[in-house]
Amino acid sequence: MWFGPPGECIKVKGKIESDAKGFAVNVGKDSNTLLLHFNPRFDCHGDVNTIVCNSKEDGTWGEEDRKADFPFQHGDKIEICISFDETEATVKLPEAEFKFPNRLGMEKIQYLAVEGDFKVKAIKFS
Numbered sequence: 001m002w003f004g005p006p007g008e009c010i011k012v013k014g015k016i017e018s019d020a021k022g023f024a025v026n027v028g029k030d031s032n033t034l035l036l037h038f039n040p041r042f043d044c045h046g047d048v049n050t051i052v053c054n055s056k057e058d059g060t061w062g063e064e065d066r067k068a069d070f071p072f073q074h075g076d077k078i079e080i081c082i083s084f085d086e087t088e089a090t091v092k093l094p095e096a097e098f099k100f101p102n103r104l105g106m107e108k109i110q111y112l113a114v115e116g117d118f119k120v121k122a123i124k125f126s
């Protein structure tokens with residue numbers, strides 16, 4: 001099942017564990033080819049309260065992009081809305097929005113994975 005860019009968004013609804021160290025939302029072609037690895041870190045890999053974004057091409061990570069804002073707290077129930085076009089991916093949260101370049105020029109995705117300390121409640125393609 002392919003998911004295309006024109007104005008669609010992937011909504012991931014869930015709850016951040018109360019003792020979360022970090023979680024990640026990955027979208028792309030498969031686990032080795034990611035348009036976006038969106039990885040909020042509460043305390044892991046030496047990062048505290050930092051969102052790390054990256055791409056992955058044939059299994060190789062790209063250049064990390066660390067965001068300034070960290071609009072997450074332990075135990076939060078959130079909805080993350082991911083959309084993208086030929087130039088960039090957009091991650092929309094209730095009070096924040098993050099952009100990440102579409103480095104791979106991906107035009108549609110067929111892979112979504114949520115990992116780490118996040119309890120998925122619902123996933124919606126709209």
Ligand SMILES: CCCO[C@@H]1O[C@H](CO)[C@@H](O[C@@H]2O[C@H](CO)[C@H](O)[C@H](OCc3cn(Cc4ccccc4)nn3)[C@H]2O)[C@H](O)[C@H]1NC(C)=O
Pocket residue numbers: 021022023024037039045052053054061064115116117
């Ligand atoms: C300072 C020299 C070493 O640099 C460090 O190199 C690490 C290894 O490449 C970087 O960590 C990796 O960053 C990647 C993004 O650039 C990914 O986040 C790598 O994690 C992949 C992954 C996901 N998961 C599942 C998961 C996800 C979230 C929570 C719990 C499990 N397990 N491993 C994560 O291991 C880490 O971000 C990087 N730190 C810096 C400051 O550059």
